[in-house]
Amino acid sequence: MLLSDEGKKVLLHDLAILIEANVEQIITANVKDLDRMDDADPKKDRLLLTESRIQALADSVRDVAQLEDPTGKELYRKTMENGLEVTKITVPVGVVGIIYESRPNVTIDVAALCIRSGNAVLLRGGTDAEFSNLVLVDIIHQAMEKNQVETNAVQLLPTDRKFVKEMLEATDYVDIIIPRGSQSLIDFVRANSKVPTIETGAGVCHTYIESSADLESAAEIVVNAKVQRPSVCNALDTILVDKSIAGAFLPKIKEGMEEFNVAVYADEESFEILESVHYKNLYKAHSEDFGKEYLGYGCSVKVVENMEEALEHISQFSSKHSEAIVSRDAEKCERFLNEVDAAAVYTNASTRFTDGGVFGLGAEIGISTQKLHARGPFALEKLTTEKWVVRGNGQIRN
């Protein structure tokens, strides 16, 4: 898409208005999808579009319009001795493929981000949400037509499985594929895609309580990281605690963790400590309880000899998503930030903050746990690539 910054904003504002004007039509289509789904299916809530959720969609489109245009930014400039002007600028990636599941809001969110960044997008939504997605894409197309933009820049693929495979192999037509959904979807895309993909993988997140930590604060951080929203990837999975303070620290998490009936899988030493304070939902940890993403009210605990052992444990079991240390020793804090290899590393804070919106990037498509192109929150600016632009007046190379 070769729309101007202003043109993209106008299109998105028109889209927000059209969403608001078509609430009834959207709900009618959504009901058709809902009717096909079993009432007991946990995906039903993710599929549901209510009036207020549709309003939130329109609002989020307006938010994306407010974000700074990520394209056309000058990243580098050099004038060569021969007068050649070398610059490097950001440009849209080109064609973005998204494979996602039930949530129809992804259709609008991702289309808005792609329009804002000047990319074409191939949407491959779930069969569950087919009627909802068809209406939403129709509304997007109305906004595009109103702004004289070719509607095939936003395409909804048929739900037939064969189109997923075709998309994953279309290296000449698709520049990047982002799977958004369950681990099995992500694994499938990773294993089968010939197009470069962004992995938004699991989060096995540790918080290490170092011996100098403020134990009250440490307990608050650990409990928050576990219970504030346990179903997400930046939630805590394993507590590591220095031996010298384990006896003083662990009883402090009892109340907060028990309030949510968190199942704690504890190594021998921590089990003894938590048992002595009658922690309710306590189990002896087995080796598979470490390096595990709980995605719910569960976590593991391990007592470590010292920082070396903590770093070693993290290096072995981390999925390189979000890792934290709680400590009042500035040197140890810096060492942790320096040596732990993860998308986000923290001192004295809950890992729950790893989020595009929180970090100030606007809406995110996911948290990348890979190292190339994007690491951490994958937001608008990462829907760009670079282009070297060289302006001359007859220069040749000697």
Next chain:
Amino acid sequence: MLLSDEGKKVLLHDLAILIEANVEQIITANVKDLDRMDDADPKKDRLLLTESRIQALADSVRDVAQLEDPTGKELYRKTMENGLEVTKITVPVGVVGIIYESRPNVTIDVAALCIRSGNAVLLRGGTDAEFSNLVLVDIIHQAMEKNQVETNAVQLLPTDRKFVKEMLEATDYVDIIIPRGSQSLIDFVRANSKVPTIETGAGVCHTYIESSADLESAAEIVVNAKVQRPSVCNALDTILVDKSIAGAFLPKIKEGMEEFNVAVYADEESFEILESVHYKNLYKAHSEDFGKEYLGYGCSVKVVENMEEALEHISQFSSKHSEAIVSRDAEKCERFLNEVDAAAVYTNASTRFTDGGVFGLGAEIGISTQKLHARGPFALEKLTTEKWVVRGNGQIRN
């Protein structure tokens, strides 16, 4: 590697000195490799290490030491309302795998770049260069030992083919793989690697002579882009010329092209024009002569109706490496820069300038023709990834 900026520089200077001190030993090993190779083999020259080439290697290590440390750069900073300090910095990618062929100089060049950027590197050189590579890596290890750096941060893999396959599948241990060599090597890596790779693909490069062009300058640019070093990826492959000036322009390239006996594969109209001036090495173009990387003294020519046709041709046949327009119409120049999708786009200059050194980036590992992570010259700074570093004093998420 957790060396300081200064520590890395010192290590590289020690390496340069050790290379100079071991010229004889290097040459002895290199002779063993050369002796195994047939005299007629064109790879023999690439394998050869002379005293002056070894000196050049030491010099290039010193050049890399002079480059700015690409790690630890702050890319983003935000202090949240709750006092949380969010920053994003550059860090080493981690473990870099390089698969390359005969040239033993790659061993030193790549090891130096990886040391400078704090990465560990797995070198998988060609069987041809085995003795040379063993000595060179031994010298690198001496420099590392002198600086108390673990030598396994630079490893030469055995030449057994099975190690290539293992490396391509080692997603838990290798963060990025860069193939450096022939197209067949690159294709093999692309097809088989589960580790993210950087494609340094072919260059099918066009230069479009627009009707307003200064024809003398255009001829000079085109000839330079073709003959200055035709074996490389940024050399010209196809000339597109506006119909209205084709008759005036094409005769101007005759002398320069004939000097190097360039074989010209011309479409019907350009064939007539070049035939009328008795161009010597002239052929009628077939469809396969367009979209072809010549890598030698050959090119194709096509007369186009106008800029639209030129853009369409480029969009269809470009490998998205380097593309140029020659024109005095500023608006058309900007349109070309804007609309052509390639790693490097030029106005009024030879495409031969696409090069890390020329662009001011220092030594390059190759020219990336893909869009993620790195596009264009792949140099030192792209051996980094990002890390979100978040400093708190007890913050939790509400």
